[in-house]
Amino acid sequence: MASRPVRIANVSGYLGDRYTAVDEAMAGDPVDVLMGDYLAEITLAALAAAAGRGGPGYVAYALDQLTPHLPEIARRGIRVVTNAGGFDPAGMARELRGRIAAAGLPLRVAHVAGDGVFDRLADFHTDGHGLEHLDTGAPLKDWGFAPIAANAYLGGFGIAAALAAGADVVVTGRVTDASLTAGPAAWWHGWGPDEFDALAGAVTAGHVIECGAHATGGNFSGFRSVPGMLRPGFPIAEVAADGSSVITKHARDGGTVTVDTVTAQLLYEIQGPRYLNPDVTVHLDTVRLSQEGPDRVAIGRVTGSPPPPTAKVAVFAPIGYEISTMLFCTAPDVEGKVELLRTQLRAALEGHVDSLEVTPLGVAAVDPPTQWAATVPIRVIATAREREPLLRFAPAVGSLYLQGFPGFHHDGHAPRASQPWPRIEYWPALLESALLDHHAVLDDGSRVEVPRATRTATPEETVQPVHPEPDLPAPTGPRAELGEYTWARAGDKGGNANVGVWCRDPAHWEWLRATLTTGRAAALLPEAGGRIVRHEFPHLRAVHLVLVGLLGSGGSANLRVDQIGKSVGEYLRARHVEGPTA
Incomplete structure (x- = not known):
């Protein structure tokens, strides 16, 4: 053209x-x-x-x-x-x-x-299309929640x-x-x-x-x-x-x-x-x-x-409600203060919420030069299947100002959360592309059909290649932040997080391969629980890691503070490793 x-x-x-x-x-x-x-x-x-x-x-x-x-x-x-x-x-x-x-x-x-395939979900089920979850393999009918949207x-x-x-x-x-x-x-x-x-x-x-x-x-x-x-x-x-x-x-x-x-x-x-x-x-x-x-x-x-012969389908369903707030505590004994807060909130909310997470973010400086260097934020979040039980959350938090840990406070200039909001969960599945009615509609209402490829991939052609672990000795250079020698970018793919790490200097490629073997990456990223899939991109001087299940059921519903894994790459770059030799 x-x-x-x-x-x-x-x-x-x-x-x-x-x-x-x-x-x-x-x-x-x-x-x-x-x-x-x-x-x-x-x-x-x-x-x-x-x-x-x-x-x-x-x-x-x-x-x-x-x-x-x-x-x-x-x-x-x-x-x-x-x-x-x-x-x-x-x-x-x-x-x-x-x-x-x-x-x-x-x-x-x-x-x-x-x-949009929401209106066809029942027909898919009747016709034997299970829309099995990409990570768990469970059929959509066993989810236990009523979908409100489904899009291929x-x-x-x-x-x-x-x-x-x-x-x-x-x-x-x-x-x-x-x-x-x-x-x-x-x-x-x-x-x-x-x-x-x-x-x-x-x-x-x-x-x-x-x-x-x-x-x-x-x-x-x-x-x-x-x-x-x-x-x-x-x-x-x-x-x-x-x-x-x-x-x-x-x-x-x-x-x-x-x-x-x-x-x-x-x-x-x-x-x-x-x-x-x-x-x-x-x-x-x-x-x-x-x-x-x-x-x-x-x-x-x-x-x-x-x-591939299949299209990815994103199904969404409301699974309940959540509410959260940010509190602060000041050194010394941050660990003890956080544990007291966790214990008191569990006692106040037990039997009313499905989950409660109390997460300190960071650590206080040693001999802090300012009050803020001694202060640690604490994110508190609770979930429940119904909205009403979570109305107890704000009063439970507010009741601790005079009976909680010393120095208990929140940001006095920020509004306090009092009303829960919905949680929407994501269900990724596959559906045969031939079942989709993909077309364009013009301004006069006429329909334009969409051409299809004459061949689709076999299952073997869509499988990710398996890269053997590099047979290289462990690096022995002086310890330094991984980020001194690398850049990184992290993201989310459903319930998995991915991290790409590449060396800034091409001369360090073999060092990076040896530094980020699957086992060493697992040690550097303990939150991944050892569920890591590793790939190499030699032309990009990059090691790519998939952290399986780190994001639970996906970004819209998991309770991590870094909800969609955007900071995982920078966290990895902050870890200390044996650097390259001269």
């Missing part, structure tokens, strides 16, 4: 990202497509809860971000693709059409349908079909994050669903830019070296006809694009070298990065193979 690369600019990495992103992109360098990613497992859970309370099923503020720019989007011929449609892409498309008509613009809006992860060809049919704006629900880039790239270059290498490259580029400023220095271990960190800009992917790409950003904006910032995002929220998407299986161990120029990182051609 076009010989030059398509320039796709990200304008959102999650629900709650910087509101001015569309303004910045429209004022920045020329692009062909604006791509906004608003969904994640935890944000889908929040949208499901909000929709259950009568709110819209889509991300309403995304409409307000776009509306002021609609005339200029029409003038420049820019396409817009967003998954802000959430649980109701048709509703968001309808509202957007109304705003476009009010402005007298010629823009056409389509939406992608077929991801779709690929990018519904987006491509809508664009090819003349849509200027495409609103989707739950497509994979990378599909928001792969779909426009497939439309632009006229790819078919069997062009696996090209699609693998586009999915890789999409994975890099899907999280906004993650690719330009945000959440990066080396943040001190990133210019303009006050407001790091949003990334752009230039995807070529063969699927290779260049990752860059708007020249006027802060942040930077380097091999390290791109590596950080490549290793984020993956399960291993096989990156399974609805359109293609991406072999991430074939990715090569090179610094092409300032703020320009080239991703060479990536190997792809047929997609």
